[in-house]
Amino acid sequence: MSDMIKITVDDKELEVAAGTMLIEVTDAVGIHVPRFCYHKKLSVAANCRMCLVEVEKAPKPMPACATPVNEGMKVWTRSEKALSAQKDTMEFLLINHPLDCPICDQGGECELQDLSMGFGGSSSSYQEIKRVVVDKDIGELVSTEMTRCIQCTRCIRFGEEIAGMRELGATGRGDRMEIGTFVEKSLSSELSGNIIDICPVGALTARPSRYNSRAWEMMQSPSIAPHDSVGSNVNLHTFKGNLVRVVAGENEAINECWISDRDRFSYQGVNAEDRVKSPMIKQNGIWKKVDWNEALESVAEKLKSVDPDDVGVLASPQATIEELYLLQKSMRAIGVKNIDHRLRQTDFNDQESMGLFPWLGMSITDIEQQNAILLVGSNVRKEQPLLNHRIRNAVIKNNAKVMTVNSFEIDFNYDVESQNISSPQEIVNTLAGIAKASISLSKAKVPAGLSDLLKSVRANSDGKAIAENLKNAENSVVFLGGLSVQHPNYSTLRALAAVISENTGATLGYLAESANTVGAWLAGVVPHREEAGIVSKNVSSSKAGKNTVEMIMNPSKVYVLLDVEPEFDCDDPQLAQQAMDAAECVISISPFADANMLTNADIILPSACYSETSGTYVNAEGVWQSFRAAAKSSSDVRPAWKILRVLGNKLGIDGFDYVSSTDVRDELKVACDTVSSVSNHFEISGIYIAPEKQDGLQRIGAVAEFCGDSVQRRATALQKSAPEQEVVQLNSAEVQRLSLQDTVENSSLVTVAQGNEKLSMPVLVNDLIPDGCVLIASGTQSSSELGSAFGNIEITS
Amino acid sequence: MASTPNVLSKHERDDIDHWLKRYPEDQSQSALLAALRAVMHEDHYLSIEKMDAVADYLSLPKITVYEVASFYSMYEMDEKAAGKNTIAVCTNVSCMLNGSDKIVEHIEEKLGIKMGETTPDGEFFFKIEEECLAACCGAPMMQVNHVYHENLTPEKVDEILESVKTKPSLHKKEANNG
Ligand code: SF4
Ligand code: FES
Ligand code: FES
Numbered sequence: 001m002s003d004m005i006k007i008t009v010d011d012k013e014l015e016v017a018a019g020t021m022l023i024e025v026t027d028a029v030g031i032h033v034p035r036f037c038y039h040k041k042l043s044v045a046a047n048c049r050m051c052l053v054e055v056e057k058a059p060k061p062m063p064a065c066a067t068p069v070n071e072g073m074k075v076w077t078r079s080e081k082a083l084s085a086q087k088d089t090m091e092f093l094l095i096n097h098p099l100d101c102p103i104c105d106q107g108g109e110c111e112l113q114d115l116s117m118g119f120g121g122s123s124s125s126y127q128e129i130k131r132v133v134v135d136k137d138i139g140e141l142v143s144t145e146m147t148r149c150i151q152c153t154r155c156i157r158f159g160e161e162i163a164g165m166r167e168l169g170a171t172g173r174g175d176r177m178e179i180g181t182f183v184e185k186s187l188s189s190e191l192s193g194n195i196i197d198i199c200p201v202g203a204l205t206a207r208p209s210r211y212n213s214r215a216w217e218m219m220q221s222p223s224i225a226p227h228d229s230v231g232s233n234v235n236l237h238t239f240k241g242n243l244v245r246v247v248a249g250e251n252e253a254i255n256e257c258w259i260s261d262r263d264r265f266s267y268q269g270v271n272a273e274d275r276v277k278s279p280m281i282k283q284n285g286i287w288k289k290v291d292w293n294e295a296l297e298s299v300a301e302k303l304k305s306v307d308p309d310d311v312g313v314l315a316s317p318q319a320t321i322e323e324l325y326l327l328q329k330s331m332r333a334i335g336v337k338n339i340d341h342r343l344r345q346t347d348f349n350d351q352e353s354m355g356l357f358p359w360l361g362m363s364i365t366d367i368e369q370q371n372a373i374l375l376v377g378s379n380v381r382k383e384q385p386l387l388n389h390r391i392r393n394a395v396i397k398n399n400a401k402v403m404t405v406n407s408f409e410i411d412f413n414y415d416v417e418s419q420n421i422s423s424p425q426e427i428v429n430t431l432a433g434i435a436k437a438s439i440s441l442s443k444a445k446v447p448a449g450l451s452d453l454l455k456s457v458r459a460n461s462d463g464k465a466i467a468e469n470l471k472n473a474e475n476s477v478v479f480l481g482g483l484s485v486q487h488p489n490y491s492t493l494r495a496l497a498a499v500i501s502e503n504t505g506a507t508l509g510y511l512a513e514s515a516n517t518v519g520a521w522l523a524g525v526v527p528h529r530e531e532a533g534i535v536s537k538n539v540s541s542s543k544a545g546k547n548t549v550e551m552i553m554n555p556s557k558v559y560v561l562l563d564v565e566p567e568f569d570c571d572d573p574q575l576a577q578q579a580m581d582a583a584e585c586v587i588s589i590s591p592f593a594d595a596n597m598l599t600n601a602d603i604i605l606p607s608a609c610y611s612e613t614s615g616t617y618v619n620a621e622g623v624w625q626s627f628r629a630a631a632k633s634s635s636d637v638r639p640a641w642k643i644l645r646v647l648g649n650k651l652g653i654d655g656f657d658y659v660s661s662t663d664v665r666d667e668l669k670v671a672c673d674t675v676s677s678v679s680n681h682f683e684i685s686g687i688y689i690a691p692e693k694q695d696g697l698q699r700i701g702a703v704a705e706f707c708g709d710s711v712q713r714r715a716t717a718l719q720k721s722a723p724e725q726e727v728v729q730l731n732s733a734e735v736q737r738l739s740l741q742d743t744v745e746n747s748s749l750v751t752v753a754q755g756n757e758k759l760s761m762p763v764l765v766n767d768l769i770p771d772g773c774v775l776i777a778s779g780t781q782s783s784s785e786l787g788s789a790f791g792n793i794e795i796t797s
Numbered sequence: 798m799a800s801t802p803n804v805l806s807k808h809e810r811d812d813i814d815h816w817l818k819r820y821p822e823d824q825s826q827s828a829l830l831a832a833l834r835a836v837m838h839e840d841h842y843l844s845i846e847k848m849d850a851v852a853d854y855l856s857l858p859k860i861t862v863y864e865v866a867s868f869y870s871m872y873e874m875d876e877k878a879a880g881k882n883t884i885a886v887c888t889n890v891s892c893m894l895n896g897s898d899k900i901v902e903h904i905e906e907k908l909g910i911k912m913g914e915t916t917p918d919g920e921f922f923f924k925i926e927e928e929c930l931a932a933c934c935g936a937p938m939m940q941v942n943h944v945y946h947e948n949l950t951p952e953k954v955d956e957i958l959e960s961v962k963t964k965p966s967l968h969k970k971e972a973n974n975g
Contacts, residue, residue, distance in 0.1 A: 169860035171867040182863035183845055 007073040022064040022075060023051055033077050034086055034115045036093070036200045037152035038065035041256060042161055048093065048152050050115065052085035053077045061085035083119070090120035096131050096175075097201075098147050105143075106202030108215030112150065133178050138168075139186030140721040141193055141265060143210050149179050149203035155195040162258065163189040164392055164413025179203070186721065189413075190385040190705070193264040197248050197257070206245060208268055208717040213239035221630035222249055224617045225263035226318055226610040227712055229512035230364070230386045231619030232259045236267070236611050241632035243267045243611045253365055254619070260385035262706060262718065267611065269714030270631070276593045276606035278636040287598065292638070292646070299603055300650035302558060302585050308335035312556035312579075314548060314570075315341045315525050316563035317514035318709040319640065320615025321624075322664040324516065324523035325531060326644035326656075327562055332530065333653040337538065337545030338556065340527055341520035342485075343569045344513075344703070344778070344789065348547045349491035353682040356533045357521035360620040361477060361509030361680055368393045372473035374466060375404045376431060376497055378481020378511055381412060382705045387511060387620070388413075401469045405430050407483065407700045408775060409768035417469065420462060421770050423698050424790050425691040428489050429456075431496040432690070433463035438503035441467050447684035450495060456690060470504035477507040483702055485513060486571065486778075488790050492688040499684065508680045512620045514708065519618040522672050532671035555582035562589050562640065563607065565710055567596055567784040571701075574755045574787045589640050592710050596784075606637045609711060613639035614661040622678060626665060694792060697738075699754065700775045701789025707779030726782050728752060728795060729766040729775040743797040752776065753794040755787035804850035809835045813854060825855040829865050833872055841879035841922070843872055870928070880915040880922025882961050885940045886949075887926055891933035900937050903951040907958070920962060 003018045009031055016025045021044065026033050036048040046066035055062045056074035061082060064075075076082055094116060101107040133146040151170065156179065159166050167189060171182050181187075195204050218237040225232040225246075233249030246267045248259040279295035280287050290298075303311065313331050315324055324341065331339055342348075360367075367373075367390035381388040392414045394400035401417035404410065407424045420430050432450075436459040439446055446454050470476040478501045484493045501508040512518050524531035527545035530538070539545065546554075552566075552575050559580065566576035580586055580600040588601040591609045607613075612633040616626040629639070641661050648656030658664050704725035706718040713719075728750055735744055740763065743750055749760040761782050769775050776782070778789045786793075805813070812835035813828060820827040832851045836843055843866050852859040866872045873879065884904060888897045901912060904923060908916050915922040932938045935947025939954070946957050 166858035166860050169858075169864045171860075171863050173868045182860060182867070 005069065005071040007069050007071070007075065009075045010077055016069055018071070019068050022053065022062075022067045022069055025069055026064060026077060031077055033064045034119050035065060036111060036115070036150060037154060039154050039157075039198055041258075042154060042157040042198075045153050045157060048150065049089045050086060050093070050119075052082060052089060054079045054081040054085075086119045087121050090116055091124055091126070093150050094120065094124060095126045096147070097150065098130065098132075100148070101202075104145070104148065104202035105205040105210055106148075106199075106215075110202060111200035112202075131175060136180040137184060137186075138181055139192070139207075140717045141207055141261060142187060142196055143205050143207040144180075145203055145205070146178060146180065148201045150201055151177060151179060152200060153179075154198045154200065155179065155204060158195055158198055159189070162194070162389065163191045165189055167192070168195070190260055190262070190382060191258060191389070193261045194248065194258050196264075206264075208265055209245040212244050218244065219630070221628065223611065223627040223630055224515070224625045225255075225259060226515045226617070227262050227266055227708060228260070228384045228386075229514060229517055229620035230255060230260075230384050231515070231617055231623060231625050232263050232386060233625075234259055234263055236630035238611075238631045243270050243609075243631040253363065254623070255386050258386060258389065261721075262385070262712060265718045266706075266712045266715045268716050268718070269711035270591075270609045270611055272592060272714035274592050274594045274714075275634070276591065276604055276637070277634045279606060280593075280604045282602045292636070295603060295605055296643070296647055296650050299587050299605070299647060302587065302603070303334060303336075303560075303651065306557050306584075308337070310557035311336045311338060311560065312546065312551035312558070313339040313560045314343060314551065314562070314564045314566070315339070315520065316343070316569065316709060317341045317517040317520045318610070318711070319516060319520075319562050320610070320613065320661070321516060321519035321523050321618060321668060322615050322661045323562060323640040323644060324520050324525045325664060325668045326641055326648065326658075327560075328524040328531065330644055330648040330651060330653055330656070331560070332524075332538065333648070334651055337543070338527060338551050339525055339545055340548040340551065341517070341525040343548055343564065344482075344486045344571045345490060345547075346486070346488055346549050346571050346788070346790075347490040347492075348549070349688075350495070350682075350686045351526070351528055351547070352541055353685070354521075355680050355682065356675055356678050357518045357618075357622070358480075358510030358512050358620075359518070359622055359678050359680050360511070361479075361507040363621050364390060364619075366475075367391055367477075368397060370394045370400050370473070370475045370477050371398055372401045372469045372476035372506070373403070374434075374470060374476075374478045374500070374506070375402065375406070376478060376480050376493060377406060377427065377484030377487055378404070378479060379406070379408075379410055379483065379702055380479070380481060380511055381410060383482050383513065383703075384511055384620070401473070403466050403469065405434070407773060408702075408770065411768065418462065418466065420466075421768075423770055423773050424487060424700055425489075425694060425698070427487075428453075428492055428496070428691050430463070431493060431500075432457040433460055434466045435496040435499040435503075437464040437467040438471070438500045441471055442503040444503050447495075447499065449684050449687045450499065453492065453688055453690045467500065467504055470500065470506040473506075475507075476504065477501075477509050479509045479511050481511045482513040483700075486701065486703075486789050488788075489689070489691045491686070492690070495684050495686075495688045498680075498682060510620070510680065513703075515619075516617045518620060518622060519616065522618060523668060531668055532675055534671075552576050552579045555579040557584045559583050559586045560589070561586065561601075563591065563710055564588075565590075565592075565594070565597065565713075566600070568707065568713060568779050569709070571778075572788040573784045574757060589643055590710070591637070592714065605643050607640040607643060608633045608637055612637070613641065615639075615641065616661075616665050624665075624669065626662070696792045697734075697795060698773045699786075699788075699790060699793040700769070700773050701778040701783065702775065703779045704777035704783075707777065713779065724764060725777050725780050727762045727764045729764045729769055730773070730795070731767045731769045731771065732765050733771055734769070734774070735763075735765055738795055738797075740795070740797050748797075751794075751796045752782075752786065753796070754792070757785050757787070759785050804846055805836075805854060806839060809839055810854070812838075813851075817855075826857055826861065829855060829857065829862065830869075833862070833866055837872060841873065841881065841883075842876055843874050844876065870926070873922070873924075877915055878913075878922050878924070879919070881920055882942055882958075883922045883924050883940075884958070885924040885926035885930070887930045887932070887936070887938050887940075889927075889929035891929070891936040892938060895936040897937040899951070900939065900949050900954060903954055904958075907955070921958070
């Protein structure tokens with residue numbers, strides 16, 4: 001603890017820690033000092049001078065953001081001297097400002113506007129010509145109006161200190177200094193949108209919502225971001241009931257005050273053109289609008305008319321826990337056991353050994369305390385940008401050693417110890433090598449189920465170094481990411497990760513993929529467990545229902561989809577499509593219906609998007625966060641929990657008389673609270689195998705950055721900002737080997753063949769991909785026509 | 798990081814390496830001014846390509862290089878400014894009071910170009926110098942290739958310009974792409 005000292009601010013005595021900056025002290029006690037360049041999460045630049053205050057014995061006013069407190073210091077923040085310094089500063093800051101508030105998106109929520117009202121004068125001594133700065137095009141997400149910039153450099157410091165990549169800078173000097181990228185360039189950071197929030201003026205504003213509405217016309221509602229397992233707090237802004245903008249919310253323990261671009265700009269998807277506005281039933285191939293009663297009656301009828309074993313239920317892990325719970329409860333009540341949310345997983349080998357849910361293994365803030373981190377099959381930077389931010393802090397603050405085992409190299413925004421890159425099959429061996437090294441380090445016995453696999457690999461120096469780093473670190477962790485879950489040998493990767501953690505003392509953690517992956521486990525949307533992990537006799541191992549792959553390989557007669565678009569959300573779009581084709585009836589509870597859905601489905605029940613319903617998400621660390629509806633959905637759209645509740649009534653199930661979503665949540669919460677502890681620990685008991693050797697080109701089908709769920713896929717600005725999602729990526733050696741040089745040279749298309757489908761796609765040479773592999777992202781338009789995310793693929797010119 | 802070994806000439810790289818040796822290993826940014834100077838000596842201006850190459854060579858973000866290059870007036874970033882000899886006439890207060898306008902006029906007439914332009918043969922670049930060059934006691938003054946010339950008269954200017962021109966050039970420009 002640092003020493004406490006006494007100071008006086010505005011004649012109030014305060015006891016504060018020595019060495020803190022004055023502005024932190026005044027902020028803590030609620031004395032407002034005006035500021036532009038100071039931001040609590042960024043380094044001190046002290047360049048705007050707006051925070052000048054009077055300090056006893058100081059010859060001139062001092063900047064509160066850069067003045068450390070001293071014993072006995074006397075400060076006046078609103079004395080005549082302080083106020084006049086602030087007023088003069090304000091006058092200087094406005095010299096070159098265009099004062100175009102009437103047409104500025106920031107108007108009404110602008111720090112410059114507010115402070116000039118509060119601290120500025122009513123006229124300016126400056127009569128000369130103002131300067132004009134030409135606007136820069138920095139991409140689809142952020143619009144610029146650089147004449148308004150007051151050069152506080154918050155955006156620059158954000159890039160360097162938080163985003164971990166300097167993209168914006170101050171070029172030129174003096175009155176010609178400009179903020180920009182200097183050469184025309186789109187911002188590429190996955191956190192770039194945060195500069196909109198921190199820019200104190202209207203220089204950087206959100207491009208997709210530009211000129212839509214004024215700040216004071218919008219309603220703000222706190223909510224939870226729906227796209228990754230961080231559970232970032234956001235504020236949804238609605239205008240006349242429509243969701244028009246999203247900004248960061250604050251939660252120090254979760255997202256601090258930052259959000260990913262995905263969470264900020266995905267809202268556009270909510271207003272997509274293919275939103276369904278009323279329930280629909282297909283009769284003789286023709287869609288007919290029906291009322292809710294008729295729609296739900298037919299659903300109930302259909303479900304009652306078939307053998308429950310012929311029903312397959314697939315749910316999106318982006319659905320709220322209330323929706324997932326009611327889905328599970330109603331389906332199980334009528335005897336349906338085939339229910340799953342693990343849409344991209346293909347290896348369910350030892351699903352019984354999973355803990356209550358795929359837990360992070362620690363709190364989000366604890367990530368910063370790690371000294372060694374092994375990432376297995378994870379593109380954490382794109383998958384969970386704000387967990388990556390915590391890992392970055394671990395690297396910066398305690399020199400954490402970050403190591404990866406992945407199928408492609410990742411362009412991290414921090415220094416990593418080692419990236420161990422190989423083809424998807426080969427990463428099993430790489431991880432086995434590390435496991436073997438960890439076993440010999442701790443002189444443990446090889447678990448029987450892994451002995452064949454471990455016998456076949458050699459412990460090498462790389463593996464040994466990784467195991468040692470994990471073992472020697474005070475805090476270390478092995479994280480399994482989304483690519484592991486998608487991997488055809490996920491259970492083997494998981495077992496190996498468990499062995500490594502066991503033998504090195506590292507925590508085992510999961511970087512859950514979606515906003516409510518954890519919630520789906522808790523709600524019992526898995527074929528082998530009911531809510532709160534209960535294994536009743538209905539779902540015990542011999543009687544467990546079918547998992548996603550089984551449901552798709554042996555088509556069910558009836559499918560119930562909860563916000564699932566099979567050709568985008570499932571591992572193998574071709575098989576998923578075949579299953580939908582073969583089904584007698586597909587019932588889709590979904591906010592959207594694209595052409596495919598209209599072909600596949602027979603009954604569509606339009607549900608509300610995340611912004612239009614109350615609900616709860618459980619994040620990777622297991623924190624439950626509930627939110628309320630912020631926007632109105634069109635009149636015949638219902639929150640999915642209500643749809644399912646009424647469906648429960650129609651099916652004649654007891655206990656479906658919930659009045660609000662909180663009733664649903666509380667019922668589940670009570671059940672979950674009886675589970676005493678959460679752990680990722682499991683005994684290696686099954687037999688784990690090495691992948692079969694495969695020849696030929698291998699696909700790596702990591703989920704595209706903005707294609708993880710139905711809402712993001714429809715967010716137009718995000719999609720435009722990431723054209724690389726729809727291309728074939730391979731390294732230059734592979735280009736040579738496949739004789740694609742000319743194709744690359746002429747930027748022409750290649751033919752991609754997987755399963756029974758061929759299609760043309762652009763190519764991008766990316767040397768971060770290993771030999772023998774191509775990266776074709778999953779969840780995209782093009783991949784919706786292809787097969788499994790992993791496996792053989794052909795590329796020809 | 799994309800290595801761009803051929804963008805920087807051998808001479809430039811040697812020069813940068815020489816400076817790099819003077820600073821701690823993790824402080825490569827310290828060599829940035831010198832690196833840009835090395836490029837200036839060779840090309841007489843900083844192209845984006847060269848600046849990017851310097852950024853890669855020193856493992857710095859590109860924007861850092863642009864910031865530094867655009868801050869100092871000794872660097873030119875426009876290809877049009879790439880003359881073999883750079884003339885900068887001070888037009889600040891002391892020089893102005895002592896007739897710098899006439900000097901400017903004389904040079905413009907003599908070279909047939911305006912301030913801010915380069916002669917068609919690439920021999921002279923007439924820079925717009927905006928700040929006092931700190932030689933007020935010798936006003937009017939000018940700087941030619943970093944050498945100060947004071948108490949100027951049109952005749953003296955002629956002499957100076959002839960002398961730099963007749964000598965092949967202070968900076969030998971040899972294409973040297975090692
Ligand atoms: S653009 Fe905004 S954040 Fe960046 S320096 Fe200018 S005023 Fe500050
Ligand atoms: S806030 Fe203190 S100088 Fe800008
Ligand atoms: S005014 Fe020209 S040198 Fe100072």
